[in-house]
Structures are given as C-alpha cells and as structure tokens.
Amino acid sequence: MMFKNEKVDGQLKVSKDVIFTITKNAVLDIDGVCSIANAKKKMLKGMFVSNTDFDSINIDFVNDTAVISVFLLVDPGAKVKSVAEQVQNRVKNEVQSMTGITVSKVNVTISDVKYN
Numbered sequence: 141m142m143f144k145n146e147k148v149d150g151q152l153k154v155s156k157d158v159i160f161t162i163t164k165n166a167v168l169d170i171d172g173v174c175s176i177a178n179a180k181k182k183m184l185k186g187m188f189v190s191n192t193d194f195d196s197i198n199i200d201f202v203n204d205t206a207v208i209s210v211f212l213l214v215d216p217g218a219k220v221k222s223v224a225e226q227v228q229n230r231v232k233n234e235v236q237s238m239t240g241i242t243v244s245k246v247n248v249t250i251s252d253v254k255y256n
Contacts, residue, residue, distance in 0.1 A: 154240075158239065159208070159239065160197050162238055162239070163197050163199070163235065164176060166234040167210055167212065167227055167231065169230070172214050172215050172223040174214055175213045176196045176197065176211065176212060177212055177213045197209070197210050203244075204242070205244035207244055208231055210247070211249045211251050212248065212249070213252050214250055214252075215254065220250050223250070224248040224250065227248050231246045232246050
C-alpha cells in the first residue's frame, strides 16, 4: 500500500507486518480475549483430509482497502458477540488512525474458549 506524502515528493509504504502488529496489540487489549488462536483449515486432497495451519491474523487488500481476519480464543464467561464487536471496532480504528489505510472489513472468528 502506498501513499503520497504532501510535504515531500515520494511514497510511504506500510508493510503487512506493521498492520499485523497493530492488529495483534489492539486485539490483546480487549477484555475477554484470552489470546490469538492458530486456526486450522481442512483441505480435501483426493480421499484424504489433512489439516493445514494458516495465519491467525490474515491481511488482504481489495480495491486499496484492507480486509483483516482474526482468529481468537476467549476467556470463560466472555460475551462472545460483545468481544467480537469490540475487536472489529478497535482493529479498524487503530489500523486506520496509525497507517491511514482504509479498513473495509474485520472478520472475527472465535475459535474456542480457553479454560485454564
């Protein structure tokens, strides 16, 4: 993603790693979130089903806007809907305010409840 700096000719580039870090810190500050989960995706290959790990935070760009997907573990007793809505709002606000990149969508998947 590139942005033109108004004061100096040139471009500002923000890597996905920066967006990943902002997203991770925003998510972990929300009450009810235990941790970011490692998600599993089942892929059918012939007659065998295998599990393939993929990132717990996915960042894609569609039409110059970011689409962020987060997989979470929540604390027991957490109100899942409320936690998910807080994650969506916080991630969108933090990424947009810190980078200037428009976030069109934040997908939240609650993978599990973490009991100690």
